[in-house]
Amino acid sequence: MANEVLTGAQAIVRSLELLGVTDIFGLPGGAILPTYDPLMDSTKIRHILVRHEQGAGHAAEGYASASGKLGVCIATSGPGATNLVTAIADAHMDSVPLLAITGQVNSTSIGTDAFQEADIVGITMPITKHSFLVTKAEDIPGVLASAVLIATTGRPGPVLVDIAKDAQNGKAEFVWPPRVDLPGYKPVTKPHGKQIQAAAQLIKEAKRPVLYVGGGIVRSRANLELLELAKIIGAPVVTTLMARGAFPDSDPQNLGMPGMHGTVPAVTALQRSDLLITLGARFDDRVTGQVKTFAVGAKVIHVDIDPAEIGKIRFADVPIVGDLKEVLTELNAELANDLKGTKPDIAEWWGFLNDLRTRYPLGYTEPEDGKLSPQFVISRIGELSGPEAIFAAGVGQHQMWSAQFIKYERPNSWLNSGGAGTMGYSVPAAMGAKVAQPERLVWAIDGDGCFQMTNQELATCTINNIPIKVAIINNSSLGMVRQWQTLFYNSRYSNTDLNTGTDTMMVPDFVKLAEAYGCLGIRVEKEEEVDAAIKLAMETNDRPVVIDFIVGRDAMVWPMVPAGLSNDAVQFARDERPVWEDGEEE
Amino acid sequence: MSQHVLSLLVEDRPGLLTRVAGLFARRGFNIESLAVGTTEVEGLSRITVVVSVDGLPLEQVTKQLNKLINVIKVVELEPETTVERDHMLIKVKTDAATRSQVLEAVTLFRARVIDVASDALIIEVTGETAKCQAFIKVLEPFGIKELVQSGVLAIGRGSKSITEKVLKQ
Ligand SMILES: Cc1cc2nc3c(=O)[nH]c(=O)nc-3n(C[C@H](O)[C@H](O)[C@H](O)COP(=O)(O)OP(=O)(O)OC[C@H]3O[C@@H](n4cnc5c(N)ncnc54)[C@H](O)[C@@H]3O)c2cc1C
Ligand SMILES: Cc1ncc(C[n+]2csc(CCOP(=O)(O)OP(=O)(O)O)c2C)c(N)n1
Numbered sequence: 001m002a003n004e005v006l007t008g009a010q011a012i013v014r015s016l017e018l019l020g021v022t023d024i025f026g027l028p029g030g031a032i033l034p035t036y037d038p039l040m041d042s043t044k045i046r047h048i049l050v051r052h053e054q055g056a057g058h059a060a061e062g063y064a065s066a067s068g069k070l071g072v073c074i075a076t077s078g079p080g081a082t083n084l085v086t087a088i089a090d091a092h093m094d095s096v097p098l099l100a101i102t103g104q105v106n107s108t109s110i111g112t113d114a115f116q117e118a119d120i121v122g123i124t125m126p127i128t129k130h131s132f133l134v135t136k137a138e139d140i141p142g143v144l145a146s147a148v149l150i151a152t153t154g155r156p157g158p159v160l161v162d163i164a165k166d167a168q169n170g171k172a173e174f175v176w177p178p179r180v181d182l183p184g185y186k187p188v189t190k191p192h193g194k195q196i197q198a199a200a201q202l203i204k205e206a207k208r209p210v211l212y213v214g215g216g217i218v219r220s221r222a223n224l225e226l227l228e229l230a231k232i233i234g235a236p237v238v239t240t241l242m243a244r245g246a247f248p249d250s251d252p253q254n255l256g257m258p259g260m261h262g263t264v265p266a267v268t269a270l271q272r273s274d275l276l277i278t279l280g281a282r283f284d285d286r287v288t289g290q291v292k293t294f295a296v297g298a299k300v301i302h303v304d305i306d307p308a309e310i311g312k313i314r315f316a317d318v319p320i321v322g323d324l325k326e327v328l329t330e331l332n333a334e335l336a337n338d339l340k341g342t343k344p345d346i347a348e349w350w351g352f353l354n355d356l357r358t359r360y361p362l363g364y365t366e367p368e369d370g371k372l373s374p375q376f377v378i379s380r381i382g383e384l385s386g387p388e389a390i391f392a393a394g395v396g397q398h399q400m401w402s403a404q405f406i407k408y409e410r411p412n413s414w415l416n417s418g419g420a421g422t423m424g425y426s427v428p429a430a431m432g433a434k435v436a437q438p439e440r441l442v443w444a445i446d447g448d449g450c451f452q453m454t455n456q457e458l459a460t461c462t463i464n465n466i467p468i469k470v471a472i473i474n475n476s477s478l479g480m481v482r483q484w485q486t487l488f489y490n491s492r493y494s495n496t497d498l499n500t501g502t503d504t505m506m507v508p509d510f511v512k513l514a515e516a517y518g519c520l521g522i523r524v525e526k527e528e529e530v531d532a533a534i535k536l537a538m539e540t541n542d543r544p545v546v547i548d549f550i551v552g553r554d555a556m557v558w559p560m561v562p563a564g565l566s567n568d569a570v571q572f573a574r575d576e577r578p579v580w581e582d583g584e585e586e
Numbered sequence: 587m588s589q590h591v592l593s594l595l596v597e598d599r600p601g602l603l604t605r606v607a608g609l610f611a612r613r614g615f616n617i618e619s620l621a622v623g624t625t626e627v628e629g630l631s632r633i634t635v636v637v638s639v640d641g642l643p644l645e646q647v648t649k650q651l652n653k654l655i656n657v658i659k660v661v662e663l664e665p666e667t668t669v670e671r672d673h674m675l676i677k678v679k680t681d682a683a684t685r686s687q688v689l690e691a692v693t694l695f696r697a698r699v700i701d702v703a704s705d706a707l708i709i710e711v712t713g714e715t716a717k718c719q720a721f722i723k724v725l726e727p728f729g730i731k732e733l734v735q736s737g738v739l740a741i742g743r744g745s746k747s748i749t750e751k752v753l754k755q
Contacts, residue, residue, distance in 0.1 A: 125605060126612050130655040133600065150655060183752075184597060184658040308649035 003173035008137035009034040025056035029076025032103030034168035055428040057087020062429030067436035078116030093419025097156035107135035129157030137170035142178035154187030191322035206275035215242030216280015225328035245408035259287040264360035283313035293566035367552025382406030394426035394450030396480035398473035424453030462518035476501030514546035621737035679729035
């Protein structure tokens with residue numbers, strides 16, 4: 001039978017359908033118009049019209065991070081494409097499987113500074129896993145299939161497909177499945193047997209092991225294998241900002257988050273360890289602090305699917321390249337066989353860590369200005385919503401408190417921008433998450449600064465019946481920056497006042513803004529109103545909800561390791577460093 | 587500062603050179619020389635890069651290059667088992683008095699004259715970098731008006747072939 005002849009535009013829609021794409025976030029314009037026409041007729045793909053392409057990008061990220069599936073966004077050439085750049089960069093840093101499709105001017109006009117021409121392949125080269133420029137209709141199925149394969153396998157990441165308008169308008173036989181020819185792309189998923197044995201050996205010998213768990217566990221869906229490993233060896237677990245939820249917070253072996261704003265037990269466990277069992281974590285500077293003084297006494301087992309991560313920052317005594325699910329399955333079998341139900345004796349290590357846990361639990365003090373305490377508000381959102389909910393944070397203090405004070409029990413329940421720290425991530429990411437998982441309660445926990453960067457997507461949410469809940473932790477300032485000004489710039493507050501508070505100009509009034517967008521807007525100023533507002537938000541599902549929590553502006557994120565310093569300098573509260581009982585303070 | 591010669595087998599795709607060069611710039615690796623050309627296999631090109639790494643392990647460079655989707659294979663060529671050649675075209679000022687001295691140097695270095703004008707010669711020389719540099723030193727006193735050179739070209743000694751090996755896989 002002869003193959004059907006389709007326009008390039010029809011081939012785009014058909015290929016995406018056949019690749020299993022069901023939801024796309026985007027906004028049309030000239031160079032992508034041919035594709036928007038057949039998209040209108042697709043019964044398999046829901047297109048959600050955003051208000052800004054950055055929102056489409058973050059929505060696709062939130063969709064992907066909540067579900068583990070590919071996220072897809074689409075935009076026109078030139079400014080449409082450049083508006084996607086921030087989200088693409090964000091996905092690159094956090095290993096999010098993202099497909100970004102952009103229209104391009106006619107192939108015959110490329111290079112002439114044609115109307116709305118931008119070299120988006122060139123612009124995004126450093127921030128994509130790969131990119132394609134398509135100038136012929138017949139190349140479309142093969143390129144899209146390759147793009148999806150690259151985005152979703154190995155170390156996931158963003159792939160950009162830029163499609164010239166004449167390729168969309170051209171005609172070609174539609175051949176499926178297309179030939180995917182990527183001779184230079186062969187991700188290694190299966191670990192080396194010898195390395196598994198070497199890792200098991202180090203684990204059995206370690207006196208102070210720590211499972212240093214990163215976002216790779218979430219991307220690999222290896223949380224159950226991780227749990228099994230943790231139970232076999234009984235070692236403490238720390239979960240990076242990207243790995244919150246990869247290991248249950250309720251598990252007594254979980255010491256919390258390490259790093260700049262990590263718990264004292266987690267930071268110290270890494271610092272004093274003799275073996276870091278590093279699983280899909282990349283020794284980020286927010287975690288290591290000053291690298292040369294980081295965990296100096298530790299040997300390192302480093303598992304990552306990306307060989308370039310191993311040895312990049314820290315030498316690995318046992319490097320293991322592979323997919324964590326496969327690696328841990330093999331490692332668990334090896335250890336179970338070796339240990340035969342016994343556990344390495346690390347009682348002394350636990351004694352030390354448990355003591356730290358009792359002495360330095362996470363906590364906070366009530367704001368002196370009588371306003372709400374942001375940590376209290378965030379704790380209550382977590383407690384009332386429960387572990388099945390999804391929480392998408394913005395960037396700043398509220399993000400850190402959300403990582404610290406919400407208890408995560410499952411992977412993909414915590415979404416945030418870790419590597420890039422992109423303000424504006426939260427509202428569109430929550431929207432995307434709600435589209436991917438409509439049955440779940442989805443919170444955007446946002447700052448008053450971040451919220452003002454992308455809140456226009458509330459219109460998208462209202463119109464498309466995507467009832468997310470937004471909690472604005474309103475401290476009327478760029479809080480995280482203000483905290484640094486307090487600590488390191490003599491409390492000189494240069495350009496960090498936002499005037500969104502009750503005792504300021506209050507521009508904008510977030511409740512009125514919410515109402516203008518067709519959302520339920522609620523303002524909360526007193527502790528006794530907090531629970532009722534959260535419950536009302538949870539019960540309201542006919543429209544999005546925005547709660548404006550007016551919180552104290554002087555609250556700070558603690559603990560803290562000041563940037564560039566050694567983790568040994570972790571401060572439990574301002575000017576308060578842990579006291580080591582053994583008098584070992586370095 | 588140590589120098590290494592990397593041989594990259596790559597798919598011949600638009601923008602490939604930008605991807606490779608961009609990666610070097612972005613990751614702070616210095617390119618000393620670069621030579622690009624097609625190979626005996628259609629659709630495949632070879633890039634020979636001389637890279638100097640300072641403090642950074644070469645391993646990071648090769649791993650990052652390997653992550654580029656269109657890069658099929660990266661091989662570090664060790665000096666002992668590699669043939670390396672530079673190729674230069676040099677325009678030297680000459681007159682009746684100096685021409686014979688220049689021609690003597692040409693013979694000595696087994697270079698070739700490829701164009702003659704009344705006041706200049708164009709000389710072609712190939713060889714290892716050290717030899718070419720020495721030749722330039724000799725010519726300098728006469729006045730070098732123009733010099734162009736390829737990047738280093740390098741190939742492993744013996745019968746083994748990177749392309750054959752890769753295509754077999
Ligand atoms: C304001 C702010 C403060 C921050 N403070 C902290 C802090 O205190 N503590 C903290 O931890 N972070 C903090 N961060 C986040 C930090 O910047 C990094 O984003 C984070 O630490 C990186 O997490 P990760 O090491 O888990 O790596 P990720 O970025 O999650 O990387 C995942 C790794 O897993 C690998 N991988 C992916 N899939 C697989 C697979 N299938 N199999 C094997 N490996 C795989 C990838 O190749 C990659 O190397 C902060 C960020 C911001 C914005
Ligand atoms: C797009 C972008 N611009 C600037 C920054 C720097 N920055 C990091 S946190 C922060 C303050 C965020 O303020 P807000 O949203 O109110 O959150 P808070 O820290 O007050 O909780 C800023 C400006 C950033 N991360 N992203």
